[in-house]
Amino acid sequence: MEKADAPYLSIVIPVFNEEENIPLLLENIEKALKNFKKAFEVIIVDDGSTDNSLKILKELKPKYPWLKIVALRRNFGQSAAFTAGIDHAKGKVIVTMDGDLQNDPRDIPKLLEKIEEGYDVVSGWRKDRKDPFISRRLPSMMANALISRFTHVKLHDYGCSLKAYRAEVIKGVTIYGELHRFIPALVGLSGARVAEVEVTHHPRRYGRSKYGISRTYRVILDLLLMIFFRKFATKPLHIFGLTGGTLFLLGLGIELYLSFLKIFMGQDIGQRPLLILGVLLILTGINLLGTGLLAELVIRTYYESSGKRIYSVREVIE
The missing domain is CATH 1.20.58 (Methane Monooxygenase Hydroxylase; Chain G, domain 1)
Structure with a gap:
């Protein structure tokens, strides 16, 4: 890894009660980027965890010099955690991903290659998704179809957190509610070039999923907001x-x-x-x-x- 004041790559990962996953997550990132030739940093945002997540992060900090920890005062939600990490990121390219080991860090170079082709946003597509069909995959498929239809930014998998952004594109976006999943559509409103690549998806090994039916309802409300943004935000x-x-x-x-x-x-x-x-x-x-x-x-x-x-x-x- 090159030493530089401003890294090329910033990886932003929000975590909430992921004490069992954090050591493996950092180990996987180390292995995935061991041959990466440019400077990078990993920003883990502790979103008010009530377990030992923050304690474990602090203990592992000396082992990983590229690690930066941002601890929030309470649980603000995933969108706020992503925003905090992006605000503290210094890289020219910012990659976001989940901290539950379902996203694979080995896919990060694939996203960066697509960015280098001239795209502003590259979104991961969990084509072979390892989640229950009725409770997770079916609602997600319906939501993705609706979002693509109404925002005209056609992606197979808006819900995949593994995405890469040019810093100048993502840092100008205000994220709140559940809008982190709509970022490609939000930047697409300004004419950003959006691409999609297939990524690996692993089943959850430890901990419990934070997603539920109530979250699907909130996503629908945010979709209505996106439709308004697209057509009437300035009029x-x-x-x-x-x-x-x-x-x-x-x-x-x-x-x-x-x-x-x-x-x-x-x-x-x-x-x-x-x-x-x-x-x-x-x-x-x-x-x-x-x-x-x-x-x-x-x-x-x-x-x-x-x-x-x-x-x-x-x-x-x-």
């Missing part, structure tokens, strides 16, 4: 204005119809539920229009005050 008035305007006109039409019945037909409309529905639609439409205007103001203030742009430049040729 929220379009969605709120269109919806609000439609409801307003529908409510107005109902009220005009009832007014016609009252004025020209002499019918009593005071007890009609349709009267209340029309008023409700008008008020809801006005409310949505106002929300759209406020959201538009917030977006403009955000971009102008932060100095960010609504575009992303890949290169400039003069």
